[in-house]
Amino acid sequence: MPLDALGEASDEALLVAYGNGDRAAARALTVRLTPRILGYAARVLADRAEAEDVVQEAMLRLWRIAPEWRQGEAKVTTWLYRVTVNLCTDRLRKYGRAVDLDAVPEPEDGQAAAIEGLIEQDRAAALDAALGLLPERQRQAVILRHLEGLSNPDIAQVMDIGVEAVESLTARGKRALSRHLAGRRAELGYGDD
Amino acid sequence: MVMTERDPLEPFFDAARANRAAPEADLMARVLADAEAEAEGRERAGPAPRPPAPQGILQMLKAVGGWPALAGLAATTAAGVWIGFALPEVPTGLGLSTGYDLTDLAPGYGSLSEFGG
Structure with missing residues (x-):
């Protein structure tokens, strides 16, 4: 595949090209997809090394399926997220939840919190901690919907459930997150809006 | 605001x-x-071995020459069935006695049957 066509090619076209031996297509897919699934794995596992192992394994499975990929049957990203979600679930069940709630930093005091970047980090850490308190399926659905930006039908395929079940999981997950974070909104720089 | x-x-x-x-x-x-x-x-x-093609009825039909061959095959089959059922009726159904024996129709059959016992 010509180099200038790689950026515009669909994930599926790149995967098929790689399956036919095109190494440049593999490079384009790596750049495009690795950050996406690393974001999910790192958030769920809360362990960088574990997350990287999961990503490498998920991408390896993608390389292996490439020659047999059936065009038009599934989105490459949906397939890859599904593999990643399952690998993360396996790791969590094997090794236990990696999220160490005690390790999540408390909000900085008023002076330090004036630095916007630190506030952002604190907010992100607070959200991660609250996500860690959710039941597994609610956490998966909320992350896929609100942090990874997948549509509900895509999440339904990733999690192998119906769209209505996705909506229910995300709604319940968000209610629980709101409860967990309610006491920290003022600390994290949010007013009573 | x-x-x-x-x-x-x-x-x-x-x-x-x-x-x-x-x-x-x-x-x-x-x-x-x-x-x-x-x-x-x-x-x-090397290239992966191709999986065997599904041997459906259409593949079998294609192998014997397509629909025209199927029409000929059907006609032949129908004729065979008809002959199988209808022909024995001819000598008995008409009540005719031909007076012929198998050895009359196939003269060598008598010697063969004697030879074979």
Whole structure:
């Protein structure tokens, strides 16, 4: 595949090209997809090394399926997220939840919190901690919907459930997150809006 | 100032998206090395054997010459069935006695049957 066509090619076209031996297509897919699934794995596992192992394994499975990929049957990203979600679930069940709630930093005091970047980090850490308190399926659905930006039908395929079940999981997950974070909104720089 | 109503969780989601883990060069290199190794392995192994084509009725039909062949086959089969059922009726149904024996129709049959016992 010509180099200038790689950026515009669909994930599926790149995967098929790689399956036919095109190494440049593999490079384009790596750049495009690795950050996406690393974001999910790192958030769920809360362990960088574990997350990287999961990503490498998920991408390896993608390389292996490439020659047999059936065009038009599934989105490459949906397939890859599904593999990643399952690998993360396996790791969590094997090794236990990696999220160490005690390790999540408390909000900085008023002076330090004036630095916007630190506030952002604190907010992100607070959200991660609250996500860690959710039941597994609610956490998966909320992350896929609100942090990874997948549509509900895509999440339904990733999690192998119906769209209505996705909506229910995300709604319940968000209610629980709101409860967990309610006491920290003022600390994290949010007013009573 | 008019404030638009916003999901109170959205600032947390914004912050989390901004603090997303980014892959380092080492991970990208490992992933690419796997892709390279898989591609090389496939090339060394040569093209994968093609799975056997499904042997449906259409494939079988194609093998014997398509629909015209099927029409001829059907006609032949029908004729065979008709002959099988109808022909024995001819000598008995007409009440005719031909007076012929098998040896009259096939003269060599008598000697053969004697030879064979």
